[in-house]
Structures are given as structure tokens and as C-alpha cells.
Amino acid sequence: MATVTSPAPLLYVRTTLLDVAYETHGPIDGEPVILLHGFPYDPRGYDDIAPVLAERGYRVLVPYLRGYGPTRFINAQVMRSGQQAALAKDLLDFMDALSIPQATLAGFDWGGRAACIVAALWPQRVRGLVTGDGYNIQAISQSLKPRPPETEHRLWYQYYFHTQRGVDGLTANRRELCQLLWTLWSPSWAEGPSRYGLTAPSFDNPDFVEVVIHSYRHRFMYAPGDPALEYIEQALVPQPPISVPSISLCGADDGVGPPSLEDDDVEHFSGFYRRQVLPGVGHNVFQEAPQVTLQALLELLER
Template sequence: MTGNGRVTTFIRNGLTFDVRDEGPIDGVPVVLLHGFPQDSRSWDKVAPLLHRRGFRTLAPDQRGYSAGARPRACWAYRTSELVADVVALIDQAGLGPVHVVGHDWGAVVAWGIAAERPDRIRTLTALSVPHPAAFLRAMLTSRQILLSWYMFAFQLPWIPERMIASDGYGYRALLSSGQAPDRAKRDLESMRDRSRARGALNWYRAMFLSSPGSVTGKVRVPTLFVWSDGDTAIGPVGPELTARFVDGPYTYEVLHGVSHWIPDEAAERLDELLGNHLHNH
């Protein structure tokens, strides 16, 4: 933390995480959690819109992405560890309960915080990825397992690190998923750093090391879930099942004609939804 009260880093278990703390310093805090293969810059279009509404945003570069927080072992990326990282940010910054918004893998972490540490959360907003228990059920009952083939490919050693190089397969895959060329280059350029690529991929490699309890808990905080029907990675079944795993106030919104990359592609529409959700709670 700097002298002006801004949070630039936080530390947990010897790991140092970078944070982008922006907007009105006295605004109600919103923690923004990025997904794969992005970092805090994925919120560049969304954060200024929230600042205009009077919110303060804190966007960490999560485990594997921050240069000072890249453990080598796969087990270090279990869901419980990812959740504990964000709780440490909230606690060390002295923010009290916050709004949490997560996209892609950031949504998985956000679901986990809401289920396990509801005392730290005002509201939850999950983008693209449904409640983990709903996603697992969709994997068993729909074509979701076919859409998620890459999760199994990422279990291989070292080959995926090469696949996501900025000028290779990873770039073409992002373009085919609907990501804009400049954003795809932004997201994959840093993956030339092999330690960062390994850390990002370890989120997938640790999936089978997480305890079942970390993905099945029901959520009771006010929840907004946003899915887009142009998402090539997440089919409709998991999103449709998610309501079963939320006992608190729940809103489900579908963005039509939008790809998986909601914060980049539909920032203004997302801002409208967030404005209503955050102010109402």
C-alpha cells in the first residue's frame, strides 16, 4: 500500500501480487478478477465506467500472472489457494465487504469466495463461467465436455506453454473465439515468459487437485450472472442450471451476439448491468 492509501501490492505466504487500484479512493470497492490468459488489463474498458459511477476498483494480477507470485507446483493453484489470495487482498487493504466481479477463471474464484467467505462480499457478479457445480453437471449431461476439450489438452507438460505463444496456435485460437486481434496480442505477448505461461496453465492442471467442497457450495449473496450466446467455450446448459446453486437474490442475463470476451467486447452493456446490480445492493 502507498502513502495515499492506494493498494499497489499485497503479500500472502511469501508471494507478492500486483494490484491496479483506481477510481475514487473513498468509493465503494469493487474487486475485478481476470481470467485466462488475461491479466488486470482485461478490465481497461470496464473500470473507467465504474469510476464514473463512483466506485473504486481493485484489479489484481492473480497467482501465476504477477511476477512475484508464480509458484512452480501445480498443487499451489488449487481453488482454495486462489480464493484465499483474494480474501487476503480484501483483508490487507482494509476494505470491508466488497463487490466482486470475475470473468472466466476469475468467475470461478468469485463463486468460491461467495460460497466460502460471504462475510467478505456485498455482491457477486460472475461473467461467462457458471457456478462450478452447474458446470460439472453440464459436463456430464451435455456437449460441454466437447467444448472444454482444451482443459484436458492443457494437462500435458510443456506442450501447452508452446501452444499459447503469442504468434502461434494460441493467437489463432483467441481470434477464432471472437477476441479482437489487438486484445489477443495484448493477452498473449506476456506468455512469451515461460514462467508466466506455466503459472497460467497451472490453474487448469490443478483442477483435479481441488476438493469437491470447493466447487459445490451454494451462494447466498446477491448474485448477477452474465453469459453471452456467442461463447465458444461455455454452452448454455451450465448457465441455465446455475440458478439451482444460488439461494440469494439472483439475476441471469444473456448478451446476444457477444463472444466469450465480455469485458472487452461489451463493456458498456456490462456497465449498465453492474450499475443496477451494485447500486441495488
């Protein structure tokens, strides 16, 4: 599947902290499906997925995360947090603002983290979960333990963001840096270079740098979190299980987090769960493998 569809009309909804920009497809009374992007991506990653679900009668919503595209903070004084609890709370607030009691979620990277947290802590809000690369809830208390050298090498950009040089570099070269990450993380994705230009404008958001830098510092305990979100972070310390029906899609060619031979995440899922490793697919798993993603979503939606 290689056809790029035209973006849906852009809508906005106000939550407690944000004016969230989102695209919607399908009937307003259809069963809701929320598709969540990661860093450094945006809703364009679902252009080959959302319209097909809409044609089947589902109400599909694709928001821009905080710090991306037209989404904006309401208050200039609000902390530009990128921590995992902020992403999850944004998702809950988004659902509440649109009066969505329950939805099927799909997300990877940052968006997968938000989806996993909501599925773990508020399972009544989630009918099913398609997660990119398994259990995406950060074990922050373990983050300072050294990892194998090859893993440390792949995380160079995170350590770069811990420095002022990284802040300045992301500020001055955000499009070039993010394009490099696309290339490194999806080395076998032939369409990646042509698709990047559709997504790159989302990084011009005035809060992008601050949110990104905080995200990668907080996860290593190099930056404090938002005090208002501490109750969520504390609830995540024991690595709560995900009980909702879940499918994990992993790119075999993922350049930042290649999947292990054995599924290390299975113990974190207490309900229906299966893992699928996709040959020739990198980190941007849903955009690189839209047909497999659709099949996974429909499997959960039709259960």
C-alpha cells in the same frame, strides 16, 4: 463502447504468498469494486469499465492473477498451484492485505471462479457479484464423467494440457496458442484481434505455464492440490450456494461454454439472482460487452 483507455499506474501489495500487481482507479475511500480476469486474459479486459466506475466515485481494483503479468510468488519453493481454492484464497488475501472488509466482485473464467467461491464461502466479504457464465465453482468429483461429444471437442485444450506435449506446446507457443483460444472462444468479437496484443505480454510471466498446467490437471484429479488449501476444496465438494445478490452474464456466442437454453445454475443461487444471455458476445464477456457489465455492476452497487 469501443474506446480503449490508458492503463492505470501499477501498484503492488504483498500477501502471504504473492506480490500482487494491480491497477487501481478512483478515490481510495470509495466503495471497493474488484474486477478479476480469467485465462488467457488480463486486466486489459476492464479498460472500458474501471474508469467509468471510478468517475462515479468507486474504488476499483484490477489485480493480475497468480501466473500473470507482474504478479510474482514470494518464495521459489511455493507450489505453483492453479486450483480453484488457490484463486479464491488469493482474492481473500488480496482484500485482507488492502484492508478491504467487503467488496463488490466481478469476474469470469478463473476470476469468476475466485469470485464465486469467496461469495459462497465468505458471503460477508461480498456485497454483490457479477459472474461471467453463472456458477463457476468446479464439481471436481464429477469431472471424469464423460460429457456430450460436442462439449468434449470444445475442451480439447484442457486435455492437451494433461500431456507433456501440451506443456511443451504452451511453453514454446504460449502467445500463439492463447491467440487461437481468443479466436475460437469469441468468434463474433470483431475487436478481438486488435485487443490481443495488449494482453499477450501478461503470459510471459515465469510461472504462467506451471500455474496453467496445474489448473487444468487438478480440476480433472490428474494432479494433487496444495495441502494447505484442502480445507477450501472440501468445503466446495457439496457445491455451496451463493447467497449474495448476483447477476450472471453469458455470451450467446461463447465458443468454449455456450449457455444452455434453460438456466442450469439458478439452483446454486439462494439470494437475488438474474441471468442475462448476450447475443453476439463470446467467452470474454466483460470486455466484449462493457456497457452491459457496467449496468449490472451499478444495479448491484445501487441496490
